[in-house]
Amino acid sequence: MxxxxxxxxxxxxxxxxxxxxxxxxxxxACESCGSKKTHRRNSEFAAGASKRGCNDLPPMPPGGCGRCGDPNGPCGM
Ligand SMILES: [Zn+2]
Structure with a gap:
């Protein structure tokens, strides 16, 4: 979930x-002040969770990130 x-x-x-x-x-509702005026932010889940974690890994070889599958190349650049 x-x-x-x-x-x-x-x-x-x-x-x-x-x-x-x-x-x-x-x-x-806001857990801090109780206001119902909240809006959803793009969570990391929706905004590229596949790249998360790769920043801590050694540089990828050219031709794409073999660990996160990003075809544009090594992630974290
Ligand atoms: Zn609030």
């Missing part, structure tokens, strides 16, 4: 929550 982040528009607190993908667009 992916983790989603919701940022409060009042206090900018980010609330993280585990929820099914089908409920990703449901609003979530």
């Amino acid at each position: 992916p983790i989603y982040e919701y940022q409060c528009e009042k206090c900018e607190h980010v609330t993280e929550v585990l929820r099914p993908m089908g409920r990703a667009d449901e609003s979530l």
